[in-house]
Amino acid sequence: MKFFENKICLLFVLLLGITFTSCEEDDSGSTDAGEPLARFTFTIDVQTINFINISENSNTYMWDFGDGSTSNLINPVKEFENGTYTVILTAYDNNGNSSTFQDTITIDVPVCVDETSENLDPANGDLNWTFLTENESALFSAFGDTSGEIVANPILDDVNSSCNVEQFIKVSGCQTFAGLGKELNTPLDFTDPNTSKIFKMKVLAQSQVTEVTLRLEFMPFPNVNPFQERIASITQVGEWQTLTFDFSEINVGTYKSVIIYFERDAPCDGDIYYFDDLRQE
DSSP states (O other), X not given: OHHHHHHHHHHHHHXXXXXXXXXXXXXXXXXXXXXXXXXXXXXXXXXXXXXXXXOBSOOEEEEEOSSSOEEOOSSOEEEOOSEEEEEEEEEEXXXXXXXXXXXXXXXXXXXXXXXXXXXXXXXXSSOEEOOOSOSTTTOOEEESSOEEEEEEOSOOOSSOOBSEEEEEEOOTTOOTXXXXXXXXXXEEETTSTTSOOEEEEEEEESSOOOEEEEEEESSSTTOOOSEEEEEEEOOOSSSEEEEEEEOTTOOSOEEEEEEEEEXXXXXXXXXXXXXXXXXXX
């Protein structure tokens, strides 16, 4: 009987020793997790990058964004200028072990180009209506219960990358004759053989193609006669295009009022149009 009691005691001591050994190993902080492994992905919103840290076996991080700036956040958010950047993430564990990972990011967002010249008065040469300045002297006034204003270019593309354009909204319920007008300081003189009679204008339709009318009137309403007008068509939506209005056959008259119509004589349903760079060539 005593033999069995000794065996049981020995077994108990052995089990107790294993238990203590296991506890000591846990307390030492050793782990089977392995070495740190740095990794990240990212999403781009225009020029803002959201970094997503997917590193393993690590708890401290250092980001080098390739532009001289750094961060120790887990998932930083950063705005970049246009350019190409090598972003490096270094991940560390509690024991000072580290791992690095890098990726290249390219930001190429269209940037508007400031106009360098503008001429709103025929006395100074050919018209060059670029909306260089955001003031009343450049603004075409909307009529017929509509609205027009100088705004930032909503779509920068190869046809038109300028910063400022004029917006015209055919507000729902406006008059069907709605348009935009501008009285020139000096009339266009079509009796002068040196007067340029081909006009070009950049246009942008937000949601609907339509015809555009460029109308030249003797004086502002109601003293509009004689007048001349030409029509060109917008053929695409969401892109700038250049329209041409050719008055080269007209050799008589002076014209002090410039009128622009989009969807002339059509019901107003909230369509939005933009125009820019009205020039004589």
